């Protein structure tokens with residue numbers, strides 16, 4: 001089996017994430033894609049972090065229509081920072097005969113050499129990268145070449161980038177700016193119902 005892992009903070013999950021996973025589903029022919037919300041992202045300060053349960057539930061809603069997607073709470077149940085090498089070692093134990101693919105946006109590929117034990121990650125898993133912006137497209141080609149020279153398998157999935165981040169969405173919510181066009185309808189409803197992120201204004205839904 002070909003198994004993809006899509007890790008993230010998903011605070012909240014947005015249409016950029018959905019666009020990424022849909023493009024991977026269309027082009028990479030994976031048998032299963034595991035969405036893995038992290039407990040503590042290793043390399044960033046997680047601001048206004050919604051609870052693990054809420055981030056998990058929003059992922060369940062957002063990715064419900066993509067076939068072969070499973071939402072995993074494994075990282076959320078571990079102690080400490082969510083280092084991907086630990087997750088991949090665990091998945092390799094569960095799926096010893098299957099091929100793993102770690103799915104990421106271009107910002108993650110471009111900083112990949114800063115990841116904890118990144119060389120081991122390259123030995124455990126291929127990387128699938130999706131550009132977050134048009135500008136990133138050339139940069140990821142260069143980075144992919146470098147990582148391939150180190151023995152990595154890097155697959156670039158082409159997509160029309162959907163430029164948005166969870167940070168921007170949280171900021172819009174705080175400033176009462178309507179950001180519902182960046183979110184799945186059911187995620188908007190969840191944010192409203194649970195009154196997450198001092199949600200401010202979300203129009204018409």
Ligand SMILES: Nc1ncnc2c1ncn2[C@@H]1O[C@H](COP(=O)(O)OP(=O)(O)OP(=O)(O)O)[C@@H](O)[C@H]1O
Pocket residue numbers: 007008009010011015016017019020044103104105106107108130131132162163164165166167168
């Ligand atoms: N718009 C996007 N297009 C493609 N991939 C994305 C996009 N936004 C995030 N990703 C990727 O999804 C994964 C999880 O990202 P994450 O949940 O941290 O979202 P984020 O928008 O970058 O969040 P934040 O702004 O809080 O840092 C990462 O691999 C990231 O590169």
Ligand SMILES: O=C(O)c1ccc[n+]([C@@H]2O[C@H](COP(=O)([O-])O)[C@@H](O)[C@H]2O)c1
Pocket residue numbers: 006007008009010036038041042043044082083084085108114115116
């Ligand atoms: O293992 C690492 O050192 C590492 C460094 C940065 C990011 N990651 C993983 O990459 C995924 C996306 O990270 P983030 O910060 O965008 O949520 C998430 O699964 C993180 O655990 C992992």
